Amino acid sequence: MSKSRPILALCPIALALLFSCGRKASPEMTRTEFVMDTVCTVRLVKGGDEAALDASFARLRQIEGELSAQRPDSQISAVNDASGLHPVAVGDDAMAMVKKDLGYAAMSGGAFDPSVGPLVKLWGIGTDHARLPSKAEIRAALRLVNWKDIEVDDSARTIFLRRRGMSLDLGSGTKGYATDELVKLLAAKGVSSAIIDLGGNIFAMGSNPDNRPWRIGLQDPETARGAYMGVASLVDRTMVTSGVYERFFMKDGKRYHHIFDTKTGYPVDNGLTSVTIITAKSFDADGCTTMLFAIGREKGLELGKKLGLGVIMIDDKRKVYLTPGVSGYFELTDPVFTIAE
Numbered sequence: 001m002s003k004s005r006p007i008l009a010l011c012p013i014a015l016a017l018l019f020s021c022g023r024k025a026s027p028e029m030t031r032t033e034f035v036m037d038t039v040c041t042v043r044l045v046k047g048g049d050e051a052a053l054d055a056s057f058a059r060l061r062q063i064e065g066e067l068s069a070q071r072p073d074s075q076i077s078a079v080n081d082a083s084g085l086h087p088v089a090v091g092d093d094a095m096a097m098v099k100k101d102l103g104y105a106a107m108s109g110g111a112f113d114p115s116v117g118p119l120v121k122l123w124g125i126g127t128d129h130a131r132l133p134s135k136a137e138i139r140a141a142l143r144l145v146n147w148k149d150i151e152v153d154d155s156a157r158t159i160f161l162r163r164r165g166m167s168l169d170l171g172s173g174t175k176g177y178a179t180d181e182l183v184k185l186l187a188a189k190g191v192s193s194a195i196i197d198l199g200g201n202i203f204a205m206g207s208n209p210d211n212r213p214w215r216i217g218l219q220d221p222e223t224a225r226g227a228y229m230g231v232a233s234l235v236d237r238t239m240v241t242s243g244v245y246e247r248f249f250m251k252d253g254k255r256y257h258h259i260f261d262t263k264t265g266y267p268v269d270n271g272l273t274s275v276t277i278i279t280a281k282s283f284d285a286d287g288c289t290t291m292l293f294a295i296g297r298e299k300g301l302e303l304g305k306k307l308g309l310g311v312i313m314i315d316d317k318r319k320v321y322l323t324p325g326v327s328g329y330f331e332l333t334d335p336v337f338t339i340a341e
Contacts (some may be wrong), residue, residue, distance in 0.1 A: 002335045025209030028209075033057055036064045036175060038199025045209055046193035048186060055189070056182050060198075066093045069117060069169050076168050080117065089157055097170050097177055098152055098159055104287050105147035105302070108188060112291035115260045117167030118144040125258040125267075126247035132256065138265035145262055175201040176240060176286025183282075200241065203282055204234040213329070220334060221245050221273040221314055228313070229334035230320070240285035242293050243274030259293050270296045273317045278310035278326070285309070297321060 029088045031053045032041040042056050066075045075090045082088050090098075095166060101114035118141040122128045133141075134326030151163040161168070175198040181194050193206035195214065204214035214244055219242045232239055244267075248257040261268045275293040277285040288309060292300035297313055304311035305323045313321040319340045320332060332339060 007120045029053060029287075030196040031057065033060075034066070035060045036178065036198065037070065038175070039201060042182065042186075043195040043197075044186070044191055044193075045143040045195070046206065047191040048088075048189055048194070052186060052189040052191060055185055059181055059185055060178055062209065063093055063181065064176065066091055067097060067170050067174050067177075069120075069167065069171070076170060079159045079161060081166040083161035087153060087156065087158035087160035088166075090159055091157075094159065094175070095154075096153070097155060097173060098168065099149065099227055100177075100287060101170065101173060102147060102150060102152065104291050108291045108295055109260055112172070112287070113145055113147045114168050114170060114172075115145050115147050115150055115161065116260055116262060118142075118165065119260050119265055120171070120258075121167070123256070123258075125249060125256065130256075132251050138158040142262075142265045144305045145265075164334040172242075172290040173283060173287040174255055175199060175282070176238075177280040179203050179238060179282035185273055189318075200246075201238070201286060202240070203238045205236060207235050218276055218312065218330075219243070219245075219274070222318070229314075229337050230330055230332045232330045234278065234329065237280060238282035238285050239276060239278050240282060240289050241274055241276040242289035245273070258288060261294065268271060268294055268296065271317075272297060273316050274311060274314045275300065276312040276328075277304070278312070281306075 017088045028043060028045050029048065030041065030043040032039060034321040035057060035207055040060060042053055044052065045118045068074045069076050069080065071077060073287045075094045078087045100115060105114065122133050122137055122141045145161060149166060151162060152162040154192045179198050179201050183205060186194055196203040202216055204216060206306035208214045216232045216234055216239050218232065219241060220227045220229040242259060244255060246258060248255050257267045258267045272293055275289045277289050279285050290305055292311065301311060301314065301321055301323055311321065311323040312326060319336045320337050321340045
């Protein structure tokens with residue numbers, strides 16, 4: 001797995017502010033490791049021990065080993081290598097990921113597409129070989145992007161890509177899936193309060209050391225990493241953001257980011273700079289941030305409301321759009337931004 005994004009990964013999108021003023025009821029334990037191509041931190045506040053941390057990072061490495069398209073020995077790489085040839089048997093993690101992603105693809109009419117691998121590889125955004133491809137290269141890659149050509153056989157536990165050269169890229173949901181797996185694992189080991197931060201995918205488990213909601217900062221999409229423009233107060237909720245500032249390169253004064261328009265083959269250009277989702281399951285939040293970003297503000301807010309998600313959208317005019325109810329736990333702290341009516 002490439003480690004070409006350490007500077008970006010070291011500064012998570014959502015910042016756990018962790019405000020507290022009282023004494024901690026019990027010693028805390030924190031561990032940080034580079035895994036899943038990002039910096040991952042698990043902070044145990046109430047319950048748990050070193051064994052719980054060991055198990056957490058072992059689970060992350062297992063998920064990475066099965067789902068990473070960048071690892072040649074992963075199950076997803078095996079599926080990609082066998083595209084157009086034969087189905088490949090996979091485990092529960094890969095089945096769960098691909099089936100969920102196919103649901104998002106259907107829901108978005110293909111704006112979200114897990115078979116976007118050829119485009120991801122072509123552009124190389126977030127790697128040391130990012131470039132602006134030719135129109136002919138983009139057209140050729142687009143011919144291999146079609147979620148309807150992904151076959152999942154539940155009984156045989158196999159995945160098959162019908163056309164040679166197709167490839168899956170599950171990067172839009174893997175950290176969310178892994179976050180939910182850690183929440184289940186830690187709860188089973190007696191942890192009642194924790195912060196899980198997988199490269200900016202934040203889960204606030206239980207309450208903070210003062211038995212209050214965790215205060216999680218939302219990254220200002222136009223400022224250096226570490227600057228936040230608002231704060232969400234969360235208990236047993238996840239906060240996940242997709243933005244144009246996460247992975248990108250500049251060419252002739254134009255920013256090319258990592259969220260692709262599956263109709264044009266170019267990065268999405270719809271005026272949005274970030275989409276944040278707050279909900280109970282990080283897997284849902286992770287996939288839906290990309291999906292809602294891709295379909296745009298109006299349709300994205302409508303779908304987010306329909307799905308019962310807390311959605312925060314920011315556009316390039318520094319206007320902030322919220323789904324109903326979000327204002328009850330999200331506070332805008334930077335006066336240069338305004339809440340859209």
